[in-house]
Amino acid sequence: MNRPTVQLAAARGQGGVTVGSPLPTPVPDPQYLFPDNHATILRAPAQALVLPPKSQLELSGPVFGENEIRPGDADLTRQGAGEAIGQRIVVHGTVTDSWGRPVPGTLVEVWQANAAGRYTHHTDRHPAPLDPNFHGAGRCLTDGQGRYRFVTIKPGPYPWRNHANAWRPAHIHFSIFGRSIEQRLVTQMYFPGDDLHFQDPIFNSIRDERARLRLVARYDHQLTIPEFANAYRFDIVLGGADGTLWED
Numbered sequence: 728m729n730r731p732t733v734q735l736a737a738a739r740g741q742g743g744v745t746v747g748s749p750l751p752t753p754v755p756d757p758q759y760l761f762p763d764n765h766a767t768i769l770r771a772p773a774q775a776l777v778l779p780p781k782s783q784l785e786l787s788g789p790v791f792g793e794n795e796i797r798p799g800d801a802d803l804t805r806q807g808a809g810e811a812i813g814q815r816i817v818v819h820g821t822v823t824d825s826w827g828r829p830v831p832g833t834l835v836e837v838w839q840a841n842a843a844g845r846y847t848h849h850t851d852r853h854p855a856p857l858d859p860n861f862h863g864a865g866r867c868l869t870d871g872q873g874r875y876r877f878v879t880i881k882p883g884p885y886p887w888r889n890h891a892n893a894w895r896p897a898h899i900h901f902s903i904f905g906r907s908i909e910q911r912l913v914t915q916m917y918f919p920g921d922d923l924h925f926q927d928p929i930f931n932s933i934r935d936e937r938a939r940l941r942l943v944a945r946y947d948h949q950l951t952i953p954e955f956a957n958a959y960r961f962d963i964v965l966g967g968a969d970g971t972l973w974e975d
Contacts, residue, residue: 758771758932759771759772761928761932763890763928763931763932764889764928764929764932765889765890766889795834795866796834796866796867796868800865800866800867801865801866801867801875801876801877801878802865802877802878802879803837803839803861803862803863803864803865803877803878803879803880804860804861804878804879804880805860806860806861806862807858807859807860807861807862808859808860809860810860811841811842811858811860811861811879811880812841812842812858812860812861812880813841813842813858813861813880813881813883814842814880814881814957815878815879815880815881815955815956815957816878816879816880816881816956816957816958816959817876817877817878817947817950817951817952817956817957817958817959818837818876818877818878818879818899818916818944818958818959818961819874819875819876819877819947819950819958819959819960819961820874820875820944820960820961820962820963821869821872821873821874821875821962821963822835822869822873822875822903822962822963822965823873823962823963823964823965824964824965824966824967825964825965825966825967825968825970826967828873829869829871829872829873829874830869830873830965831869831870831871831872831873832868832869833868833869833873833903833904833905834866834867834868834903834904835866835867835868835869835875835901835902835903835904835963836864836865836866836901836902836904837864837865837866837877837879837899837900837901837902838863838864838865838899838900838902839863839864839879839882839898839899839900840863840882840883840885841855841857841858841861841863841880841882841883842858842861842880842881842882842883843855843856843857843858843883844882844883844884844885845857845883845885846863847861847862847863853885853886855883855885861880865877865879878956879899881897881918881957882897882898882899883897884896884897884921884923889928890926890928892926893926894923894926894927895923895927895929896917896918896921896923896924896927896930897917897918897921897923898915898916898917898918899915899916900913900914900915900916901913901914901915901916901961901963903963903965912965912971912973913973913974914942914963914971914972914973914974915929915930915942915974916942916943916944916959916961917930917942917943917944918943918944918959919943919944919945919946930942933972938972941964941969941971941972942971942972944959944960944961945959945960945961946958946959947959947960
């Protein structure tokens with residue numbers, strides 16, 4: 728989990744994020760190479776990154792807007808002929824900049840495993856059942872106060888063979904887009920009280936405990952829907968001392 732080399736911060740008075748805005752205090756940044764996560768041994772760059780200059784085409788398009796969102800895209804429990812299997816949950820929060828200002832009109836996407844811990848993807852061979860009514864991906868735009876909301880299923884943990892008896896804790900992937908396709912940040916949301924946190928090298932590659940815990944959602948009883956779904960709050964901060972950490 729690393730912060731991008733090109734820092735992103737919210738644009739004042741408009742939706743999306745812009746490149747190069749100053750951030751108050753750097754967020755603790757794990758190393759690209761974290762040997763406990765075996766994948767980084769092959770993926771980590773051996774030399775310093777070289778960032779080519781942005782062209783006008785990259786900075787200006789394509790642009791995301793309300794026409795990209797279809798009715799029901801934020802409800803992952805109704806993606807088939809019936810309802811998805813599993814514990815229904817509401818995941819909500821705000822997207823703010825490093826000064827606490829809301830970021831409206833930002834495209835938020837999520838993807839996740841199903842309740843049995845399996846992704847709807849041809850490369851996932853985990854011997855767990857697939858749910859024909861759960862595709863595991865959704866999207867929405869933040870409103871004028873920077874708020875987003877999804878209805879989904881609590882994902883299950885799954886094995887991933889990184890180390891002996893390795894299991895990924897339950898998590899949901901988040902993608903935050905700015906006003907063009909090259910402005911994108913990706914992170915993961917975890918659940919409170921998960922017994923698998925201690926042995927997950929992706930989660931624990933963030934050595935700063937406060938920064939690590941910012942990736943753990945908070946149970947929100949106030950927005951829990953009676954007899955339907957528990958609620959979790961996950962606020963996303965684009966930089967600064969309390970910023971969300973991102974994947975490179």
